[in-house]
Amino acid sequence: MIWVTWRQHRAQAIAMLALLALFGIYGIAIGLWMRSAFNADGLPACLARSGGTDCGPAIASFFSRFSRGASVPLNVLPLIIPGFLGAVVGAPLLGAELERGTWQLAWSQTVPRGRWLAAKLGLVIGGLVVFGAAISAILTWARGPLDEVSIRLQPPPFSYEGIQLPCSLLCAFGLALLAGLLLRNTIAAMVVGYIAWEFPFLAATLLTGPFQFMETTVRIPCTGAACTAASTNSTPPVTGHLGDFVTSVTRSGNELIVTYLPAGRFWPLQFVVGGMYLAIAVAAIGTAVWLLHRRTT
């Protein structure tokens, strides 16, 4: 079964390894460039001295280098990759077998269907998780200096650091797998799987709404200009702590009412969003396994 799975997914595996290599080269180049710029802007010394509160101009200068040009793929590509690759790998696993009638060949050899499916799912899911984790590791390392002074809780990089990437890949994989079983057509299953994946992806990326339960509200005393100039996107944030994700600031007399996600909630929130992706993946794969079992018994 290992050879069979490898042979059937060989082209995908090679394409993904090539993609991983490209990301590796790109990530190392960006990472090294970022590190030299970080030092050139004097940020390590400034951060050590003030914890970030006095480093506004230096941070702004550092940001401006990485907001466009060569670093754009860093923010854009990881948003497309999980849905696209998950759908491309998941759709044919059952869809192509049903579309071409080869399921009759695959399930009439001396390997029971259950074992056939378990072996395929195990190996392919394992490959996807390793791939997702590797891409995530490369990007997280490359963005290291940027993450020290920016908000990791914002969609990029939140959607590809931590455990998001492998979970999101599996979500798209599971949805496309199920679509392949239902539609019996590989291309249609890829499209449907990708579109279905957009829903949890958009929920996790665009809407801060779902995560309001993790927000905290504080009242911060202010005086004069600090009161009038306060905004959600100042650097460092009005909370005075680098990495806090401020979602609203309102003024009440000599106080600012600030609602924000503390930087320390990065990991809890990663598990919430990753768990949502995984729950969808498990539900979709479980449904596919159950339908397949029911179809033939």
Place this chain on the structure above:
Amino acid sequence: MTHSRSVPALAADGVGKRYGHVWGLRDCTFSVPAGSVVGLVGPNGAGKTTLLALTVGLLAPTEGEISVFGSPSRANTADTLARVSYLAQDHPLYRGFTVADMFRFGRSLNPGWDSGLAEARMATLGIPLRRKVKALSGGQQAQVALTMALAKRAPVLALDEPVASLDPLARLDFMRDVLAASAETGLTVIIASHVIAELERLCDWLIVLAGGRLQLAGAVDDLLARHAVLTVPRRTPDGDVPGTTIDRADSERHSTLLVAADPDLVAAAASQPGWAHEPVGFEQLVLAYLRRPPVTLAAVSLNQGGRAGTAGTAVRS
């Protein structure tokens, strides 16, 4: 794998398969001894593919049980799967695989895989192992699929329309290979086909399906002995003829009837003036049963509990 001769190679006991509301196969009971070559005949949608898929374990019966050498196919274990080789209709193969890849697939998934047989057959047929499946002609693809079924070395070989895409010479060669395998290793073969002349050469057992119902099942010699063609005066009603009338053709002077009846009764009846009888041919017998509306037959001899009405409705094969 050796099996006792007393255990039937294939045994169906009241097998039925329902697709949604429609029965694709119903009330199917027969028992085929090991080493038989079984012809499975029926119009499109008769349930032939359903019966084969149930035998392999690709489908599970809605009711009843189908067993291969005593083990129910529905179990779908490595042990039951090892007993049946299956060549599906349209001989599916992985188009992007080379022939060698297909054989490695077979070797990886079947403990009994016979690499020597597979490669020797490709050499004889002149099909290069390194060629991709999609670059082969339809006939060559059929040969690769058939070779995979043979190389699995299962004691039962189930073939669904195996010769449909072969040229006449390849058909003859294929039939010869199947007969040789059957004679050498005691292989039991079940072949669904529309080509009755070819089945006549191959088969010593016959199953006729129509409308999802079993019309006829038995050893060919036995069936031929139990049927006869009677020529009788034109006005003779069916009731005056021995046995069951399967098919009837009336001409100006007399009628020709194909009857299922005891040979002694037929001989006795044929001694009347103006009556004559002759043995029935294989093709004649099959065509008579195919021509017969399945509903009628179900009502006459196979109906159990007034379910004849469902037999005539459209079914999937």
